[in-house]
Amino acid sequence: MTPESLDDLYRDQVILDHCRHPRNSGSVDLPDFSCSAVNPFCGDEVHFQLKVGNNARISEVGFKGEGCAINQASGSLLSEAIHGLTVSEALELSCDFSLMMEKKTCIDLGGGGRNIAEMGELAALYRVREFPIRVKCALLAWTALDNGIKDYLNNR
Amino acid sequence: MSQASASTASPPSFDAGRVRQDFPILDREVRGRRLAYLDNAATTQKPRVVLDVLTRYYTEHNANIHRGVHYLSEAATQAHEAARLTAQQFLNARQTREMIFTRNATEGINLVAQSFGRRHIGKGDEVVITGMEHHSNIVPWQLLCEQTGAVLRVVPIADDGELIWEEFERLVGSRTKLVAAVHLSNSLGTVNPVSRIVELAHQHGAAVLIDGAQAAYHFPVDVQALDCDFYVATGHKLYGPTGIGLLYGKAAHLEEMPPYQGGGDMISSVTFEKTTYNEIPYKFEAGTPHIAGAIGLGAAIKYLTGLGFDQVALHERELLAYATDALQQIPGLKLIGTAAEKASILSFAMEGIHPHDIGTILDRMGIAVRTGHHCAMPLVRSLGVAATVRASFYVYNTESEVDRLIEGTVEAIRYFRNDP
Secondary structure, eight states: OOHHHHHHHHTOHHHHHHHHSOTTBSOOSSOSEEEEEEOTTTOOEEEEEEEEOTTSBEEEEEEEEESOHHHHHHHHHHHHHTTTOBHHHHHHHHHHHHHHTTOGGGGGGOOOOOOGGGSGGGGGGGGGGGSGGGHHHHHHHHHHHHHHHHHHHHHO | OOOOOOOTTSOTTOOHHHHHTTOGGGGOEETTEEOEEOBTTTOOOOOHHHHHHHHHIIIIIOOOSSSOOSHHHHHHHHHHHHHHHHHHHHHTOSOGGGEEEESSHHHHHHHIIIIIIHHHOOTTOEEEEETTOOGGGTHHHHHHHHHHOOEEEEEOBOTTSOBOHHHHHHHOSTTEEEEEEESBOTTTOBBOOHHHHHHHHHHTTOEEEEEOTTGGGTSOOOHHHHTOSEEEEEGGGTTSOTTOEEEEEOHHHHHHSOOSSOSSSSEEEEOSSOEEEOOTTGGGOOSSOOHHHHHHHHHHHHHHHHHOHHHHHHHHHHHHHHHHHHHHTSTTEEEEOOOSSBOSEEEEEETTBOHHHHHHHHHHTTEEOEEEOTTOHHHHHHTTOSOEEEEEOOTTOOHHHHHHHHHHHHHHHHHHHSOO
């Protein structure tokens, strides 16, 4: 690993921008469901509140988190990426993201089959794969989302 | 690339550069740079004498112990028990039978919680711990309290990372059956007044367990002088192998305590109707033990004591002072844990930059530090930060490595502060 790839990761404008200025930061009035995830090994946390509109699409997302640049950027990017999707579409996107980060277990769930070019700004996190120990930082937000949506669907 | 050299402030009799030569791993490169290993509070590196003793054991003496009539078994048994003697002398226990080999400090604490705890601690009784405990000295007591209906009390700590003694005095009382406290905090470096803790607990008739996982390699421990009832330590932080730890217990306690695990070695006779347990310490060592680990730990302790604790302590104090000064020069950097009595563990947080990001940048420069909450989540949270960067120095670290830590931290700040 050369120092340049570190530059690539930490100088990536998308990651830096999202970590410095997280989107959809804060809470949502009367959310339809909330979800959180904590990494007990490092103490990172993410919390989401979601509102699902009458057209069954995610209409509002509130994101709060505490953690490293990658974790924060991932949470912020997620909050933008799922906006306007149905919860099932959000699950598919989550699966595609996990596959992109080489979390193979997701295959069983079935994703939307996006390739990297179709991942939009989320592709900025692709290079985190070069830092295997940090992949979990990028995935924490998506783990929270997966569990939250599954609980939401089960309780409906 | 700076060459390893002795701290210039060290007395001429101590040479960190020479000590480094005993540790083969310190020669290796990581990410194209000479390794700067500053994660000693997580585990220490191993000197060649320990590696050699492990190889020799497996190539020349390997056999099961306490059961064979053949030559190798006898030799292995003798080496294993010689290591117990070394450990006894190291902690100054009265007798070898007071030294139990465990997997690690965690297992020692669980053993005391489940064996001593379940016999002596019941509904409404109280267990007192401190706010700076490692998870390993929190969770076993929580489990015990769930099982027995006892209550866990936590002594709060002040912002500088010291125990609030008045609170300790207030929390220990007639209901207290056991006090469990860390000797040296792995997150903050705070050295606790363990003699006073033992005295206070004993005044109220409570037993005391001291978690010495971090302490035993920084300064000599004398369990008789401390008068603690139990003391735990771990081999891998003492230059020894992983998977081997020490539990000291006063013989009077160990004798009346029920076994922790059942199996071979811990019995003297077995019928399907009744089993008679072996004498201590074997009663607590069910199954084939980590024989090589115990022998390796014995060699590690001899190496450590051979360096001279005074020399080690002086060198570490100087590194701590040097690093503390240098880190404090960095604007926006906050040292976490500034107790008066402190060992060479430095935790810090940086406004606006998460410790993981600093850790990754340091790693790319060949510098190993720990980042996170260091298995002391309640403590780190109580200090108002989510996580810290922890650099922990040991006998083989040098000022030039501290310089690299400072350089790397400044570099990390540059990454995140330079708004594009």
